[in-house]
Amino acid sequence: QTVEIFKALGDKTRLExxxxxxxxxxxxxxxxxxxxxxxxxxxSHHYHKLxxxxxxxxxxxxxxHFYSVD
Numbered sequence: 497q498t499v500e501i502f503k504a505l506g507d508k509t510r511l512e513x514x515x516x517x518x519x520x521x522x523x524x525x526x527x528x529x530x531x532x533x534x535x536x537x538x539x540s541h542h543y544h545k546l547x548x549x550x551x552x553x554x555x556x557x558x559x560x561h562f563y564s565v566d
Contacts, residue, residue, distance in 0.1 A: 497550060504549035509534065510542050514565055522555070522564040546551060 505511050505542035509532060516531060517523055529539055543563065555562045 500515065500549040501551060504545045504551060507545070510546055513542060513546065515566045517552075517563060522562050524549040529553070536553060 504507045505514065513528065513532065516528065519546070520527075525539075529536070532539065534542075543552060547554060551566060553566045555564070
């Protein structure tokens with residue numbers, strides 16, 4: 497588990513996403529996308545890697561997704 501966490505955080509964008517979420521708490525997907533101007537598929541990839549490592553919580557409310565650090 498520790499190795500997966502470090503692998504996930506080894507990417508600069510993913511580390512910045514986690515830092516941002518630590519500052520803000522739970523944040524809607526759209527707000528994160530405004531802060532990190534990358535394509536939607538790229539951001540989805542980052543979210544997936546962080547979730548796989550057990551770092552990211554995802555809460556769905558209708559069609560909206562909210563992210564927070566676990």
